[in-house]
Amino acid sequence: xxxxxxxxxxxxxxxxxxxxxxxxxxxxxxxxxxxxxxxxxxxxxxxxxxxxxxxxxxxxxxxxxxxxxxxxxxxxxxxxxxxxxxxxxxxxxxxxxxxxxxxxxxxxxx
Amino acid sequence: xxxxxxxxxxxxxxxxxxxxxxxxxxxxxxxxxxxxxxxxxxxxxxxxxxxxxxxxxxxxxxxxxxxxxxxxxxxxxxxxxxxxxxxxxxxxxxxxxxxxxxxxxxxxxxxxxxxxxxxxxxxxxxxxxxxxxxxxxxx
Amino acid sequence: xxxxxxxxxxxxxxxxxxxxxxxxxxxxxxxxxxxxxxxxxxxxxxxxxxxxxxxxxxxxxxxxxxxxxxxxxxxxxxxxxxxxxxxx
Numbered sequence: 001x002x003x004x005x006x007x008x009x010x011x012x013x014x015x016x017x018x019x020x021x022x023x024x025x026x027x028x029x030x031x032x033x034x035x036x037x038x039x040x041x042x043x044x045x046x047x048x049x050x051x052x053x054x055x056x057x058x059x060x061x062x063x064x065x066x067x068x069x070x071x072x073x074x075x076x077x078x079x080x081x082x083x084x085x086x087x088x089x090x091x092x093x094x095x096x097x098x099x100x101x102x103x104x105x106x107x108x109x110x
Numbered sequence: 111x112x113x114x115x116x117x118x119x120x121x122x123x124x125x126x127x128x129x130x131x132x133x134x135x136x137x138x139x140x141x142x143x144x145x146x147x148x149x150x151x152x153x154x155x156x157x158x159x160x161x162x163x164x165x166x167x168x169x170x171x172x173x174x175x176x177x178x179x180x181x182x183x184x185x186x187x188x189x190x191x192x193x194x195x196x197x198x199x200x201x202x203x204x205x206x207x208x209x210x211x212x213x214x215x216x217x218x219x220x221x222x223x224x225x226x227x228x229x230x231x232x233x234x235x236x237x238x239x240x241x242x243x244x245x246x247x248x249x
Numbered sequence: 250x251x252x253x254x255x256x257x258x259x260x261x262x263x264x265x266x267x268x269x270x271x272x273x274x275x276x277x278x279x280x281x282x283x284x285x286x287x288x289x290x291x292x293x294x295x296x297x298x299x300x301x302x303x304x305x306x307x308x309x310x311x312x313x314x315x316x317x318x319x320x321x322x323x324x325x326x327x328x329x330x331x332x333x334x335x336x337x
Contacts, residue, residue, distance in 0.1 A: 001269070008266050019258060054300040140299065186321055238324045
């Protein structure tokens with residue numbers, strides 16, 4: 001049960017950063033934290049007690065962990081990188097329009 | 111922006127070829143050791159980021175040019191055709207001893223070709239994102 | 250107003266931890282027929298020693314093709330946000 005508590009704490013910290021911080025870069029860091037917590041939880045589901053990595057080159061034994069979640073989170077990590085890149089380019093354009101990185105100072109005009 | 115000092119520039123110039131070679135090693139040995147296309151491509155893009163931070167945007171663009179985007183489309187087309195041919199012909203495999211063994215490099219059919227295509231595409235895609243963000247930040 | 254938001258965040262965190270406490274104990278998954286098939290048969294069907302790479306590039310190759318398209322779309326999107334049309 002201790003193994004499942006760490007990703008949940010990461011998701012809680014990410015939610016705190018999104019809800020209570022006003023700087024745009026800190027909000028982007030919070031979104032990245034939620035993604036990291038979700039990927040860590042998915043990998044922890046596929047763990048077998050006392051097993052080695054699923055690679056046959058000089059393997060100590062053939063009792064291996066499940067390989068399917070590791071193949072699934074490769075795609076998820078790359079999609080997280082794409083989301084972070086697009087959010088950072090939005091932050092750069094926001095700074096060019098309003099002159100500040102504070103999210104409470106920019107309001108829709110007109 | 112201020113220029114970086116001589117120590118930073120010299121160390122970046124020394125570390126850059128080793129970083130690219132390590133990334134290429136991770137890509138090519140993808141079917142024998144932990145690694146593969148995405149991991150090696152990310153390491154190579156981090157080498158490009160090291161040169162971008164140490165030398166500034168103008169000198170890096172002079173070396174790589176602005177023609178990254180058509181190369182990216184070509185690599186994606188090659189990737190799709192390799193995947194289709196792998197599906198159409200059946201995955202061609204050589205004989206590999208069963209159970210734990212020391213791996214040989216020339217096995218596993220079209221997996222190294224696919225992995226090399228993905229590695230090049232990740233390097234070019236992340237490099238393009240880094241260059242565009244560096245152009246948007248400077249003023 | 251901040252105290253209502255803090256209380257809501259603590260309620261969500263408690264809900265997550267309560268859900269994690271009722272899963273099966275970590276390290277003993279139940280019946281996993283698909284992963285056992287991958288571990289036993291990936292070496293003679295694909296010829297590679299790395300089971301994860303053979304899943305990503307051979308058994309589930311179309312997912313990798315879709316993900317390469319997502320990365321390409323993200324690079325094109327960032328380029329479009331920073332290019333300004335001159336003239337016209």
